[in-house]
Amino acid sequence: MAKQEPEELLELSSDTRSILDEHGLRPLWEVEEDFGHVFDDLQPDIWKWADMKAAIDHIEEDVPIADLPPGFQRRVTVPINTGMNNAISNTIYVGVQTVSPGETAPSHRHGANALRFTIDGHEDMKTVVAGEEFPMLDNDLVTTPQWEWHDHVNDSDKTVAWLDVLDLPLILDSLNSSNVFENHVLERQPVTKTEGYWDSQYGRTRPANETRDGSIPGPFEGVREPTPPYRFRWEDTLETLRQREENDQLDPHDGYSLAYVNPATGHPPLFPTMSFRAQLLNDGPTDPHFHNATEVFFVIEGSGATHVDGEALEWGKWDIFVVPPGAPHHHDPDDEAILLAITDRPVFEAFNFYAEAEPSE
Numbered sequence: 198m199a200k201q202e203p204e205e206l207l208e209l210s211s212d213t214r215s216i217l218d219e220h221g222l223r224p225l226w227e228v229e230e231d232f233g234h235v236f237d238d239l240q241p242d243i244w245k246w247a248d249m250k251a252a253i254d255h256i257e258e259d260v261p262i263a264d265l266p267p268g269f270q271r272r273v274t275v276p277i278n279t280g281m282n283n284a285i286s287n288t289i290y291v292g293v294q295t296v297s298p299g300e301t302a303p304s305h306r307h308g309a310n311a312l313r314f315t316i317d318g319h320e321d322m323k324t325v326v327a328g329e330e331f332p333m334l335d336n337d338l339v340t341t342p343q344w345e346w347h348d349h350v351n352d353s354d355k356t357v358a359w360l361d362v363l364d365l366p367l368i369l370d371s372l373n374s375s376n377v378f379e380n381h382v383l384e385r386q387p388v389t390k391t392e393g394y395w396d397s398q399y400g401r402t403r404p405a406n407e408t409r410d411g412s413i414p415g416p417f418e419g420v421r422e423p424t425p426p427y428r429f430r431w432e433d434t435l436e437t438l439r440q441r442e443e444n445d446q447l448d449p450h451d452g453y454s455l456a457y458v459n460p461a462t463g464h465p466p467l468f469p470t471m472s473f474r475a476q477l478l479n480d481g482p483t484d485p486h487f488h489n490a491t492e493v494f495f496v497i498e499g500s501g502a503t504h505v506d507g508e509a510l511e512w513g514k515w516d517i518f519v520v521p522p523g524a525p526h527h528h529d530p531d532d533e534a535i536l537l538a539i540t541d542r543p544v545f546e547a548f549n550f551y552a553e554a555e556p557s558e
């Protein structure tokens with residue numbers, strides 16, 4: 198019998214083909230090519246603050262929050278990655294939200310984890326979470342964790358803007374899970390805690406004689422310690438950055454880099470699905486590296502460029518940009534700059550699948 202060529206071995210008889218087709222089956226070697234192409238490859242991309250500001254200002258003029266469809270009363274403009282139609286990446290979602298003076302984004306809760314990073318804030322702009330009012334001053338980070346009631350109440354005299362960050366595409370698309378969602382019966386949830394309550398419970402002293410049952414809020418189960426409602430004041434984060442700058446060596450890839458910790462554990466990640474860093478860059482270009490996690494950046498202060506796969510993303514204050522998985526990148530600040538970094542790295546680490554390296558010359 199003549200030796201068969203490999204291609205001939207892959208030839209299937211019409212009988213085989215019709216059995217496969219009829220029963221919803223495919224041979225592995227044909228399926229293999231389709232792995233990793235459910236989404237088009239993520240692209241490095243940048244959204245300039247001036248453009249996002251123009252968009253949210255116009256949307257604010259056109260649409261009061263009260264006119265938005267019940268169930269999703271949030272006035273947000275969303276950066277969309279090329280190749281996707283709902284988010285900046287297939288794991289992380291960011292958006293820029295505004296609330297006008299006197300408006301409330303009504304109380305609701307959901308399965309997705311979320312946080313707010315204040316862009317242009319005011320002490321009378323409050324995000325209310327789990328019974329406590331958290332003031333939103335510039336660059337404060339406020340968690341609105343899984344299944345906690347949250348509403349955004351603007352009692353100030355100016356429009357306030359902030360960055361929303363959620364794990365929505367991971368939950369809704371990658372895991373194909375519905376976002377369990379509920380509206381509060383009241384527009385504003387009752388304020389039942391004094392200001393500073395949640396912060397006070399996660400400090401150097403903690404409740405004694407109170408055994409936590411380890412349960413996770415809502416209809417969920419898991420092994421991670423739930424993230425509490427919490428406000429990371431910018432003045433504290435900045436002080437920690439300055440102390441590091443004064444006393445310590447910087448990281449070659451990320452500058453002086455602080456991870457926001459889950460206050461319940463004292464360790465990152467802040468959420469099981471997303472980790473956050475404040476990065477101070479002030480010593481010229483960082484060394485290039487790449488990793489299989491996606492990174493989204495928000496520019497807190499300063500200007501510069503991030504070089505991604507040979508493409509320069511030129512950024513200034515309040516711009517948002519995305520570094521796709523596997524793309525070599527380094528930062529080159531003009532002078533001092535501070536970035537908020539958002540990454541899906543904990544998802545990879547949960548499966549022992551995180552990898553990072555420097556490109557070879």
Ligand SMILES: [Fe+2]
Nearest residue numbers: 305307311347
């Ligand atoms: Fe929400």
Ligand SMILES: [Fe+2]
Nearest residue numbers: 486488492526
């Ligand atoms: Fe990186």
